[in-house]
Amino acid sequence: MSPLPLHRAVLDWYAEAQRDLPWRRPECSPWGVFVSEVMLQQTPVVRVLPVWQEWMHRWPTPAALAAEPSGEAVRAWGRLGYPRRALRLHAAATAMAERHGGDVPASVVDLQALPGVGVYTAAAVAAFAFGDRVAVVDTNVRRVHARAVSGVEHAAPALTRAESDLAAELLPEDPDVARVWNVAVMELGALVCTARGPRCDDCPVLTTCAWVAAGRPAYDGPPRRGQAWAGTDRQVRGRLLQVLRESDTPVPAARLEQVWDQEIQRERCLDGLVSDGLVEPLADGTYRLPGG
């Protein structure tokens, strides 16, 4: 699409307001972009930053990570959450070493074939690491489009065809402009057009925003999915894995029993971690992060 006032306003705003993030710098490798995108799946930037720096120093290439046991990736993941991502990142690095000459693949199709890479991450890596003119649609972009264009407070629970079509329509034709547009809309959603308490006073598209024009009507769609936590298996898994992360030596079962007193649930969670490949049971009855 040819540039609209909407584009100009967002691009000008981004030029002035963008954060200086290491994975956005021109010297950042595709591998650096790839690692950042996986870490940023459901985890805020401020918590990703130090861990990303550590990973880049320790594993500057896919081959470097692939050469280590997957458990080291899980340990170095620290408390970013959703630790299966660490396992998938290690598996992706292995695939790159074995099938892609040690490089991050450049095409959306090859990227999405990697473990832990879905529609969003494949588009993000293709666009940010390789300059592809492809629409990058994450939760920030969906929210900005929902408000500025569709006039509703929140996007649908899941990505719809209409949203993908809209994002493709809004993507500038000039590849150089499209590249900046993708990150600029994301940044607008992250800094100004936030899920709660949007800073409309600071918004570059305030005067053309459909949601503002409609009087900022409250969300009127299907109930949005919450995430239970207290007492769930996720909490138990988190506690079990924390013990293993923090131990340099295999942990006796008795020590794992201390983190949760309900045996049925605790055993179910430990078994789940083992079948997920996040925990390795040893022959002597102890447990550790996977050593292979």
Added chain:
DNA sequence: CAGGCGTGGGT
């Protein structure tokens, strides 16, 4: 496809 999957900071 609805639900499972970590963690910690903001409102």
Added chain:
DNA sequence: TACCCAAGCCT
């Protein structure tokens, strides 16, 4: 204080 939710993915 209790939620809410953060650059999703997988089954």
